[in-house]
Amino acid sequence: MEKDIGSGQVPTWCPGCGDYVILGSLKAAITELGLDLHNTVIVSGIGCGSKTPHFIRAYGFEGLHGRTLPVATGIKLSNHELNVIVIGGDGDGYGIGGNHFMHTARRNLNITYIIQNNEVYGLTKGQYSPTSMKGFVSPSTPEGALEEPVNPITLSISAGATFVARSHSMDLGYTKQMIKEGIQHKGFAVIDVFQLCPTYNKIINAQFFRENLYKLGPDHDVTHKVKAFEKGLEHYPKIPYGVFYKEEGKPTYEEGLPQLKEKVLVKQNISAVDISPLLKKFR
Amino acid sequence: MTEKEIVNDLSWKIGGEAGMGILNAGMMFAKIAMRGGLFSIAHAIYPSLIRGGHNHLDVRVNSEKIYSHRKEVNVLVALNKETFDVHKEKLTGGAGVIYDHDEYPIQESELPKKDIQLIPIPLLKLSNQFGGRIMRNTVAIGATIALVDYDLTLFNDILQQTFAKKGEKVVQDNIGAAKAGYDFVKSTLRHSFKYTLKKEHQKNFMLISGNEAISLGAVRAGAKFIAAYPMTPASSIMMTLAKWAQQYGIVVKQTEDEIAAMNMVVGANFAGVRALTATSGGGFSLMVEAFGLAAITEVPLVVVEAQRPGPATGMATQSGQGDLHFVLHAAPDDFPRIVIAPGDIIECYQEAIRAFNLAEKYQLPVVLLTDKYLGESYWSIEEFDTGKVKIDRGKLLTDEQAEQQQNYLRYKLTSDGVSPRAIPGQKNCMHTASSYEHNEEGHEDELEEVRIAMAEKRYKRFEATQKEFSDPELVGDKGAEVTIIGWGSTKSGILEAMKSLKRDKIKVNYLQIKYLSPFPTKKVAEIIKKSKKTALVENNQSGQLGALIKMHTGLSLDHTILKFDGRPFFPHEIYDEIKKIVKR
Incomplete structure (x- = not known):
C-alpha cells in the first residue's frame, strides 16, 4: 500500500473547513486498513464535502444531490467484493436523500456511510439544513428555523443501521478510528461526523465543540439497542460521541441473495445466455 | 341455422368484475386456440382496482396471421349483467351470449339484433359442484368450446399444467367444471352455432406479451440487475425477471421509489453489470434527473418506458402514446x-437485445418506449430464434487491458467520442465519474474549451450510432394512394386495417418509424415527398410523431388519425378514416 493515496487534485474548501479533517481521516483509515484502491469505490452526492472522491486515488462516483445510497447499492450488488464507502453532507443524506437513508439502513448492505454534518448548507451559501438547531437564523429562515432538527443517531438506530457512531471534525484521529470501525463492520455503518463550517455556521465553532461534546465512556453498552437509543436522544446542550450502537452477526442484504453466492454479479459470463428453457413456459 | 358457418375467425370476450379471474380465463382460452394451431391475441381492459369494477378481455382467433384485437364480438361470456349491457352493441349477427340465467336473467327483448343466441348456463350452480364460484370462468370456457365445436382435451391439458402444483383434486375439479360447461351446452344447444373453431396443423407457437418479450431479450442480452418500483403497465417486467432470477443469476431489486431505481441502475452499470429499469411515464418523471446522470457520466443505461395516459396518475391501466416528446x-x-x-x-425481444448492446457500445442511455397495449397484451407468435445473438460490450476494457493502461483517462477524447471504459475492481484505471461537467480524467472542470469538447464528445457518439440503424421501410402497395405513418403499438391496428383495405382494392402502404432518436430524417423525408397522401396514426392527442417529423424534415403530413381515449386503435377505426381520406 502506497503512503499517499491522494489523486493530486487540490480541494478548494474554505480555510478551517471540517471537510479537510474528514478527508484526512478517510485517507488514513483506507491506508491503515490496507484497502486496495482499485477495489474501493467512494460514492458521494452534491455538496462541499461531496467533492471528496476527487481527492482520493480510488474509484469514485460523485452523483446527484441526495442519491448517494441508491448508486452505492447498485455498485455493491453488482460487485459485493468492493469496499463501498459513501460520503455526503447532512442536507444530502438527511434532507433530500432521507427516504433512501431510511430504506438503505433497513437493508443492511455492507456499506459505510460517512455524513459530513455541519448543520448548514454550505455550497448554496448558508441556508438552514435538516440538522440545524431550532431557531437557526439563515438567509432562508431570517426569523429562525421552526422545525426540530433530525437526530442522526436515533434515526439511524430506528431505521435499522447495524453500526451507528458519531465523531467530530476537530479530532482527526478519532474520526479515522470511527471510519475504520465502520469499514470493518459487516453491515450498514453510519458515521455522523459533526463538523465545523466556519463560513456559514457561526454557532457551531471550536468553543462549542469543546464545551458541549463528550466522548461515550466504556460503560456504554453498544450492543444494547434501547440504551443506544437513549444515548442518542441526549442532544443539546451535552452531545455524546463515539460508537452508540453495534449489532454484529446480522446477515447483510447481499448475503441473502443466493444468486451472489458463487460469484459476484459482474463476473458472470453473459456471452451466450441460453434462454431456450424459458420459452417452454409460453407454449 | 341457415346462415353460412364461419370457421376459425372468432372474437370472444369475457367480462365481469375484478377478482373473477377474467385475465386467467382469457389467457387460457387464447392458449387453447393456439395449441390447436390457430393464431390468437388476448387483450384485457381493466380499471385500476383489485375488486369490483368492470374487467373485460378479448381473445381473437384466426387461422391466418392476425395483428390486432377488434371491436366486434362473436361470443360474449358475461359473468355479470353489466358485461352484457356494456358490450351488447358489439355483438355480430349470429353471435352468442353465455351467461347465468339463474343469477342475472337476460330477456330476448334486450338483444340489439334478432339473430343473437342467448345461451343460458347455470354457471354458479355447476361451478358449486366443483369448488365454488371461482370456477365459473372454467365452466364458461368449457361451454364456449362446446358452442364453437372445438376440442375440450386442449383445455384439459392446460388445466392439468396450470393446476398440477396445487394437487390432483384441484386439477380434477377444474377438468370437471370444464366438462360440466361443455356437456351442458352440447345437450341444450338447439341449433348449430355460426362461429366454429377447427384444429389446424400444430405450429411452433408461444403466447407472450410485450413485457415478457422484453424480459426475455434482457436475459438473453445478459442483463443481471433490474431495480424498479411497481407501476402499471411496466410492473410485469420486474415480476417476470424475479421469477427467473435464481435460474439466471439476476438480482431484482424493488426500490423505495423510482429515483432510487434509476440511481441503482446507474450504479450497477457503472460497476459493469448490464442493468435496466422499467416504469411508466409517472415513474419516469421521477427518474429523469438520474437519466441525465447516466448521460453525463457516460454510463450505459436501458430503461423501458411503458406508456399509459397521463398527466400525473392519468389512467393507470389504460394505453396511450403520449410520452414520445417527454x-x-x-x-x-x-x-x-x-x-x-x-x-x-418480436421487435420487443430484438430491440431489447439491441438496446443493451448500444447502451454499452456508445455508453449512453437507451429508452425502449412501449405502452400498455403492447406490454400487457398477448400474441401467439412463432418461437424466437434465441441462438444467434452478438453481445457487444464496446470499449469495455478486460482486466488485462486495464492493467496495462498508463495515465488512463475515462473520458478520453476520441474520434468517435467513445472512451475506453474501466470498471471498479480493475487495476490502474481508478477514476471518479462526476455529475458535474468534467475533463478527460473525470474531474470537475468548467473551462469553456473543456465544456465544448465534452459536449461535442457526447454528441459524436450519437452520430456514430447512426450506422447501427437500418432505414425505416415502407410495407404494402407500391403507388399507394395513402401512406400511413406511425410508431410503436399502432403497428398492429394499422396492419390489420391494411388487410381490410386490400380486400377493398385500396392501395396503401405503411411507414413504421421504430428508431425515433437518432431520427431517420433523410429516409422519412424521401418517403413523404414521394407519397401521394400521408396519414399520421397515433395514440395521442397532439400527433407527437407528426411534430417530430416536421421538426426534422420540415414536412407536414396531410391527414392525422389520432385516438386518445386511453384505448388502443381498433383496426376499423383506422380503416374507416383511410377510406374517407381516399374519397376526398
Missing part, C-alpha cells in the same frame, strides 16, 4: 439518447 427531451440540457419504439412482440 422521453426525447427528458432531463436538462442537450444530450443524446437513443429512443426505440418496438411495434410488436
Whole structure:
C-alpha cells in the first residue's frame, strides 16, 4: 500500500473547513486498513464535502444531490467484493436523500456511510439544513428555523443501521478510528461526523465543540439497542460521541441473495445466455 | 341455422368484475386456440382496482396471421349483467351470449339484433359442484368450446399444467367444471352455432406479451440487475425477471421509489453489470434527473418506458402514446439518447437485445418506449430464434487491458467520442465519474474549451450510432394512394386495417418509424415527398410523431388519425378514416 493515496487534485474548501479533517481521516483509515484502491469505490452526492472522491486515488462516483445510497447499492450488488464507502453532507443524506437513508439502513448492505454534518448548507451559501438547531437564523429562515432538527443517531438506530457512531471534525484521529470501525463492520455503518463550517455556521465553532461534546465512556453498552437509543436522544446542550450502537452477526442484504453466492454479479459470463428453457413456459 | 358457418375467425370476450379471474380465463382460452394451431391475441381492459369494477378481455382467433384485437364480438361470456349491457352493441349477427340465467336473467327483448343466441348456463350452480364460484370462468370456457365445436382435451391439458402444483383434486375439479360447461351446452344447444373453431396443423407457437418479450431479450442480452418500483403497465417486467432470477443469476431489486431505481441502475452499470429499469411515464418523471446522470457520466443505461395516459396518475391501466416528446427531451440540457419504439412482440425481444448492446457500445442511455397495449397484451407468435445473438460490450476494457493502461483517462477524447471504459475492481484505471461537467480524467472542470469538447464528445457518439440503424421501410402497395405513418403499438391496428383495405382494392402502404432518436430524417423525408397522401396514426392527442417529423424534415403530413381515449386503435377505426381520406 502506497503512503499517499491522494489523486493530486487540490480541494478548494474554505480555510478551517471540517471537510479537510474528514478527508484526512478517510485517507488514513483506507491506508491503515490496507484497502486496495482499485477495489474501493467512494460514492458521494452534491455538496462541499461531496467533492471528496476527487481527492482520493480510488474509484469514485460523485452523483446527484441526495442519491448517494441508491448508486452505492447498485455498485455493491453488482460487485459485493468492493469496499463501498459513501460520503455526503447532512442536507444530502438527511434532507433530500432521507427516504433512501431510511430504506438503505433497513437493508443492511455492507456499506459505510460517512455524513459530513455541519448543520448548514454550505455550497448554496448558508441556508438552514435538516440538522440545524431550532431557531437557526439563515438567509432562508431570517426569523429562525421552526422545525426540530433530525437526530442522526436515533434515526439511524430506528431505521435499522447495524453500526451507528458519531465523531467530530476537530479530532482527526478519532474520526479515522470511527471510519475504520465502520469499514470493518459487516453491515450498514453510519458515521455522523459533526463538523465545523466556519463560513456559514457561526454557532457551531471550536468553543462549542469543546464545551458541549463528550466522548461515550466504556460503560456504554453498544450492543444494547434501547440504551443506544437513549444515548442518542441526549442532544443539546451535552452531545455524546463515539460508537452508540453495534449489532454484529446480522446477515447483510447481499448475503441473502443466493444468486451472489458463487460469484459476484459482474463476473458472470453473459456471452451466450441460453434462454431456450424459458420459452417452454409460453407454449 | 341457415346462415353460412364461419370457421376459425372468432372474437370472444369475457367480462365481469375484478377478482373473477377474467385475465386467467382469457389467457387460457387464447392458449387453447393456439395449441390447436390457430393464431390468437388476448387483450384485457381493466380499471385500476383489485375488486369490483368492470374487467373485460378479448381473445381473437384466426387461422391466418392476425395483428390486432377488434371491436366486434362473436361470443360474449358475461359473468355479470353489466358485461352484457356494456358490450351488447358489439355483438355480430349470429353471435352468442353465455351467461347465468339463474343469477342475472337476460330477456330476448334486450338483444340489439334478432339473430343473437342467448345461451343460458347455470354457471354458479355447476361451478358449486366443483369448488365454488371461482370456477365459473372454467365452466364458461368449457361451454364456449362446446358452442364453437372445438376440442375440450386442449383445455384439459392446460388445466392439468396450470393446476398440477396445487394437487390432483384441484386439477380434477377444474377438468370437471370444464366438462360440466361443455356437456351442458352440447345437450341444450338447439341449433348449430355460426362461429366454429377447427384444429389446424400444430405450429411452433408461444403466447407472450410485450413485457415478457422484453424480459426475455434482457436475459438473453445478459442483463443481471433490474431495480424498479411497481407501476402499471411496466410492473410485469420486474415480476417476470424475479421469477427467473435464481435460474439466471439476476438480482431484482424493488426500490423505495423510482429515483432510487434509476440511481441503482446507474450504479450497477457503472460497476459493469448490464442493468435496466422499467416504469411508466409517472415513474419516469421521477427518474429523469438520474437519466441525465447516466448521460453525463457516460454510463450505459436501458430503461423501458411503458406508456399509459397521463398527466400525473392519468389512467393507470389504460394505453396511450403520449410520452414520445417527454422521453426525447427528458432531463436538462442537450444530450443524446437513443429512443426505440418496438411495434410488436418480436421487435420487443430484438430491440431489447439491441438496446443493451448500444447502451454499452456508445455508453449512453437507451429508452425502449412501449405502452400498455403492447406490454400487457398477448400474441401467439412463432418461437424466437434465441441462438444467434452478438453481445457487444464496446470499449469495455478486460482486466488485462486495464492493467496495462498508463495515465488512463475515462473520458478520453476520441474520434468517435467513445472512451475506453474501466470498471471498479480493475487495476490502474481508478477514476471518479462526476455529475458535474468534467475533463478527460473525470474531474470537475468548467473551462469553456473543456465544456465544448465534452459536449461535442457526447454528441459524436450519437452520430456514430447512426450506422447501427437500418432505414425505416415502407410495407404494402407500391403507388399507394395513402401512406400511413406511425410508431410503436399502432403497428398492429394499422396492419390489420391494411388487410381490410386490400380486400377493398385500396392501395396503401405503411411507414413504421421504430428508431425515433437518432431520427431517420433523410429516409422519412424521401418517403413523404414521394407519397401521394400521408396519414399520421397515433395514440395521442397532439400527433407527437407528426411534430417530430416536421421538426426534422420540415414536412407536414396531410391527414392525422389520432385516438386518445386511453384505448388502443381498433383496426376499423383506422380503416374507416383511410377510406374517407381516399374519397376526398
